[in-house]
Amino acid sequence: MALTDTRPETGTDARAVAPSVVPSPLTIFGSGDHKAVGTFYVLAALIFGVAGWVATALSSAHEIGSGTFLSSMAARQLGQTSQVGLILLVIVPLFLGLATYIVPLQVGASTVAFPRAAAAAMWTWLLGSGVFIVASFIDGGFGGDRTKSVSLTVLSLGGIIVALLLGTVCALTTAITLRTPGMTLDRVPMFTFSMLVGGAIWMLTLPVMLANLLLIWVDLRYGGATVFGEASLQFGQVSWLAHEPQIYAFLVPGLGIVADIVATLTGARLAHRNVLLFAVGAFGVLSVGAWAQNAMYPNFADDLLWQAMSVVAVLPILLLLGGVATAMKSGKPSLKSPLGLAVISLLLTLLGVVAGALLAITPLELRSTNAFANGQFILVLGAALAAGAAGIGYWGPKMTGGLCVDAIGKLNVLVLLGGGALGGLSLCVLGFTTRFNGLADAYDALLVVSVAGSVLLALGSLLVILGLLSGAHKSAPEAGANPWGTGQTLEWACASPPPTGNFADLAVVRSPEPLLDEEA
Amino acid sequence: MTAHVLPPAPPVQRPRVLVVGAAFAAAASFMVFIGLIGIYLAARVDIINAGAKWLPEGSKIPLQQPNTMFITLIMSVVTMQWAVAAIAKNDRVNAYLALGLTLMLGVATIIMTTYLWTLMKLDIASGLQGVLIYTITGAHIVMLVVAMLFVALMALRALGGQFTARQHDGITAAALYWYAMVAVYALIWISIYVTK
Numbered sequence: 001m002a003l004t005d006t007r008p009e010t011g012t013d014a015r016a017v018a019p020s021v022v023p024s025p026l027t028i029f030g031s032g033d034h035k036a037v038g039t040f041y042v043l044a045a046l047i048f049g050v051a052g053w054v055a056t057a058l059s060s061a062h063e064i065g066s067g068t069f070l071s072s073m074a075a076r077q078l079g080q081t082s083q084v085g086l087i088l089l090v091i092v093p094l095f096l097g098l099a100t101y102i103v104p105l106q107v108g109a110s111t112v113a114f115p116r117a118a119a120a121a122m123w124t125w126l127l128g129s130g131v132f133i134v135a136s137f138i139d140g141g142f143g144g145d146r147t148k149s150v151s152l153t154v155l156s157l158g159g160i161i162v163a164l165l166l167g168t169v170c171a172l173t174t175a176i177t178l179r180t181p182g183m184t185l186d187r188v189p190m191f192t193f194s195m196l197v198g199g200a201i202w203m204l205t206l207p208v209m210l211a212n213l214l215l216i217w218v219d220l221r222y223g224g225a226t227v228f229g230e231a232s233l234q235f236g237q238v239s240w241l242a243h244e245p246q247i248y249a250f251l252v253p254g255l256g257i258v259a260d261i262v263a264t265l266t267g268a269r270l271a272h273r274n275v276l277l278f279a280v281g282a283f284g285v286l287s288v289g290a291w292a293q294n295a296m297y298p299n300f301a302d303d304l305l306w307q308a309m310s311v312v313a314v315l316p317i318l319l320l321l322g323g324v325a326t327a328m329k330s331g332k333p334s335l336k337s338p339l340g341l342a343v344i345s346l347l348l349t350l351l352g353v354v355a356g357a358l359l360a361i362t363p364l365e366l367r368s369t370n371a372f373a374n375g376q377f378i379l380v381l382g383a384a385l386a387a388g389a390a391g392i393g394y395w396g397p398k399m400t401g402g403l404c405v406d407a408i409g410k411l412n413v414l415v416l417l418g419g420g421a422l423g424g425l426s427l428c429v430l431g432f433t434t435r436f437n438g439l440a441d442a443y444d445a446l447l448v449v450s451v452a453g454s455v456l457l458a459l460g461s462l463l464v465i466l467g468l469l470s471g472a473h474k475s476a477p478e479a480g481a482n483p484w485g486t487g488q489t490l491e492w493a494c495a496s497p498p499p500t501g502n503f504a505d506l507a508v509v510r511s512p513e514p515l516l517d518e519e520a
Numbered sequence: 521m522t523a524h525v526l527p528p529a530p531p532v533q534r535p536r537v538l539v540v541g542a543a544f545a546a547a548a549s550f551m552v553f554i555g556l557i558g559i560y561l562a563a564r565v566d567i568i569n570a571g572a573k574w575l576p577e578g579s580k581i582p583l584q585q586p587n588t589m590f591i592t593l594i595m596s597v598v599t600m601q602w603a604v605a606a607i608a609k610n611d612r613v614n615a616y617l618a619l620g621l622t623l624m625l626g627v628a629t630i631i632m633t634t635y636l637w638t639l640m641k642l643d644i645a646s647g648l649q650g651v652l653i654y655t656i657t658g659a660h661i662v663m664l665v666v667a668m669l670f671v672a673l674m675a676l677r678a679l680g681g682q683f684t685a686r687q688h689d690g691i692t693a694a695a696l697y698w699y700a701m702v703a704v705y706a707l708i709w710i711s712i713y714v715t716k
Contacts, residue, residue: 211555223651
């Protein structure tokens with residue numbers, strides 16, 4: 001493009017083409033539009049989410065009573081597959097989809113960086129996810145009997161990780177290079193910043209997972225499956241993904257979503273914004289967990305570093321909680337569902353990190369069974385799902401062009417809070433059975449509660465889809481550019497849904513809340 | 521008649537999208553090897569602490585081929601940087617020559633690695649050592665091929681006249697990924713070929 005050319009977003013017909021939220025398969029199949037790619041990620045991830053939480057419920061239900069519900073091999077594989085699946089098929093793509101859609105809008109860019117790579121990443125992820133699910137059904141879970149199926153699982157996970165990393169590169173490069181004039185890195189909106197932090201942590205840790213998978217695959221395929229590919233050793237090499245502190249890395253973008261929503265729906269600029277940026281960054285740094293590999297380093301839990309990281313991770317969350325409380329006090333909170341979902345997300349996050357700190361305290365003996373760690377997993381992923389739900393409720397009008405039915409979101413506040421708390425806390429209590437013998441009597445009852453919690457989380461995922469679709473329905477009232485009326489960041493300056501090229505023209509940004517400057 | 525004085529040209533708008541993207545890709549690729557080599561070192565320490573030798577009986581890793589490869593790759597860094605410097609001066613002939621040499625040195629490295637595999641007399645099914653060494657060196661070949669494709673693609677774009685002194689991000693990005701690949705080799709050289 002020569003320098004004298006008109007920038008594409010300033011073209012006269014830029015506003016003319018407003019894509020509908022659920023484009024026809026034909027247009028989406030070849031689309032490099034970041035909005036179509038992002039929407040597709042989000043919808044697919046939520047559908048996988050329903051399946052993933054149902055699988056979690058089934059694997060817990062197996063433990064009730066005498067445990068004859070499934071074969072023990074099937075139950076173990078289901079539990080492990082659902083943990084890996086909930087991370088790589090649900091939470092990471094959910095945030096990545098939101099980032100692909102929202103980050104270019106937040107930084108005032110006309111497109112995501114490398115739009116075709118972003119589209120290729122999404123399709124590769126979708127294909128890999130499909131293969132992963134099929135392979136899991138044909139006895140390909142970790143430790144499965146059929147070597148070829150396990151190879152397929154490992155290969156599909158490798159493909160999924162490469163795709164997610166490629167998508168992350170696109171989102172991060174957008175945030176680094178395509179910011180509108182005046183938007184320095186400390187002025188980017190909280191979600192973009194947290195995506196930068198979280199994405200950077202993913203870029204540093206998910207390749208290590210790729211290294212683990214590579215070793216398992218090579219050993220299965222060529223090495224005779226005696227070391228890395230040995231059935232009983234497979235999951236131990238990748239389980240760090242679902243454990244503390246790595247599990248926190250998949251929560252980081254959610255913190256930014258929470259902060260953005262709180263700022264908009266209380267109608268005030270965030271006070272002490274730099275402290276909040278620091279908290280998100282610190283939480284990211286504390287979530288680097290690729291080194292705590294059970295198979296290579298069985299005693300990592302005795303490592304002072306691991307224990308310190310687990311305990312200190314509570315502090316950034318407390319800082320964020322303080323920031324949110326300050327905003328609520330100084331602003332005028334508007335009681336819309338995204339705010340409720342944001343608050344319960346932060347609440348579940350707090351429960352998750354406190355549980356993580358308890359897990360690190362050796363005298364409590366919480367690591368002698370898996371129950372407590374599994375409970376913490378559900379708390380943290382429930383928090384991530386709630387943050388995703390809050391983000392979709394918040395940006396839903398932007399994505400669909402119509403106001404979503406707020407009652408669905410409000411119902412979901414209860415469903416997700418109930419699901420996360422019941423599903424996670426019951427297993428955490430179960431983790432204390434080694435200390436308190438009386439708990440053994442309540443074993444089955446606690447498991448029933450946990451199953452109910454997982455089912456609620458599945459229902460919550462479904463409600464998020466319904467909420468988004470309600471905005472796309474013909475009868476939905478038109479959202480307008482700034483449906484909350486108090487939007488602070490640039491995504492609320494373009495039409496809903498944004499036209500091709502997103503913005504017509506943008507003023508130079510002078511603060512983290514450019515829309516408030518304009519009014520003043 | 522006064523001559524029209526044109527206003528100064530605006531500064532080159534260079535968001536450097538490709539360079540930043542390549543830097544992220546290089547970092548992610550590098551981390552794969554950090555993971556692999558970390559696992560390799562942990563496994564080796566376990567075996568050596570148990571009083572055994574790391575390499576199984578009958579296997580050996582000569583140092584001549586790894587050293588040759590290292591020198592080859594260091595030379596490729598020079599030729600790669602030569603290409604970057606040449607395109608920045610609009611010296612296209614030198615840029616083509618340097619890119620071609622870089623690719624040739626890459627091919628030489630692949631050939632030398634496969635030759636080294638035949639010399640090692642290490643069976644991949646012999647256990648831990650075989651799987652680790654072949655996975656790591658094989659993954660490096662994959663990274664090298666990716667880097668070569670990147671360079672070749674950018675060389676073709678340069679041939680098509682897309683890069684000039686004002687805009688040569690593509691070559692810079694390919695060079696960045698190439699250097700990361702050479703850095704990975706340096707890690708492999710010291711941790712697998714030299715200390716064993």
